Every structure is written in structure tokens, then in C-alpha cells.
Amino acid sequence: MTDYVADAKKAFRGPASAALSMEILLLPLSLIIMDKLEGGLTAVKITWVVVVTLGMIVAIARFSKPWALPLALALQVLVLLGWVVSPSLGVFGLVFCLVWAGMLWMRHEVLRRRAQWGAGPG
Template sequence: MTELAPGEAAKKAFRGPASAALSLEIVIVPLALLVMDKVEGGLTPAKIAWVVVLTVGMIVAIARFSRPWGLPLALGLQVLMALGWIVSPALGILGLVFCLVWAGMLWMRHEVLRRHALWADRDA
């Protein structure tokens, strides 16, 4: 087994929290249909399609997160979720909440990578 550079190990370690966040979204996003039905006056084909596309996209993102395009795909889905405000305020609010979650996770990832680089420079 080959050893990974500290920065690569930190990038690889980000897969777990990212997959956990996407898994949570896969459970929560379809539940927004209940809110849309009861609070927003019913479901429309556009609302259902938006939720189905997001949910399937998140499943694909979990399966492909190890690819170089996995993180951009997950972030793109967050943007789509925030843009869900066009279709449903409930989905837009969920999108904003999860955008904040992802922003926090990306900030923590950045900090870990930055500190790994500092430690590597210090030890060199």
C-alpha cells in the first residue's frame, strides 16, 4: 500500500463527511414534498421533478465522490437546491441550510489542508 501525501490524505478524508451530508440530504429532500403538499397548497409536476432530480443526483454524487468531478457535482447540487426557491420556498430554505453546511465543511477542509501544508513546510 502506498502512502499518500498529507494533503492528499486530507482530501481523501473529506469523502466521509461529504457522503454523510449527502446521505442526510437524500433523506430530507424528499420529505420536503410533504411540506410542499400541506403548506404550499399542493404538489405540481415541477416540484416533484425538482425533488426527484435532486435526490437521484445526490445518490450519484455519493457513488462518484471519489472522482475528480465528485466535489463539483455535489456543490452544483447545492446550488440547484438553493435555486429550488423558484419552485418552492420550502426547498429553497433547505437549500440555504445545506449551503451553509457545505460552506462550513469546505472551510474546515481548507483549514486542514492549510495546516498540513504549514506542518510539511515546518518539517522540511
């Protein structure tokens, strides 16, 4: 892997960690919404939120590892699948899946353009 591709992939760690940090802060707050709008909390709702939040903490701590991005994306799918447990969780997951889709598209564009610039004369 050339240096510019490696640098572009390393540059993605910051925005990805920021998005995960935001989710770590907001996901537990969704319990308040579930409690007020959905008629209370259940053990399944609480467990779902706690497990996914802990997974996000692990993903941030290990984002330099090659498996961290797939872990972060799998956690996004879990939050989206939380719709089965709670509609509030599903909406939360949908919003952050769109955020991640945008970030991945930008990462792809940076890598593509860096490859074009690296392949050109000069």
C-alpha cells in the same frame, strides 16, 4: 500532490457523503411540507426533488472521482435555486448550503495547516 494533501482530501469524503446522505433522506420529505404548506404538489416540484435526489445518489456513488465535489456543490446550488419552485425547497437549500460552506472551510483549514506542518522542520 504530496501524501498528506491527498490524505486530507480523501478524509473529506466521509463528511461530504454523510451530508449528501442526510440530504437524500430529507429532500423527498420536503414534498410533504410543500404539499401541506404550499397548497399542493406540482409536476415541477416533484421533478425538481427527484432529479436532485438522484444526482446526489450519483455524487455519493462516485465521490472518489475528481468531478464528484463540483457535482455535489452544483446540486447544492440547484437545491437553493429551488426557491423559485418552492420556498420550502429554498429554505432547505439555504440550510444545507451553510452546512457545505462550513465543511469546505474546515477542509480548507485542514489542507492549509497540513501544508504548514509539512513545510516546517522535522
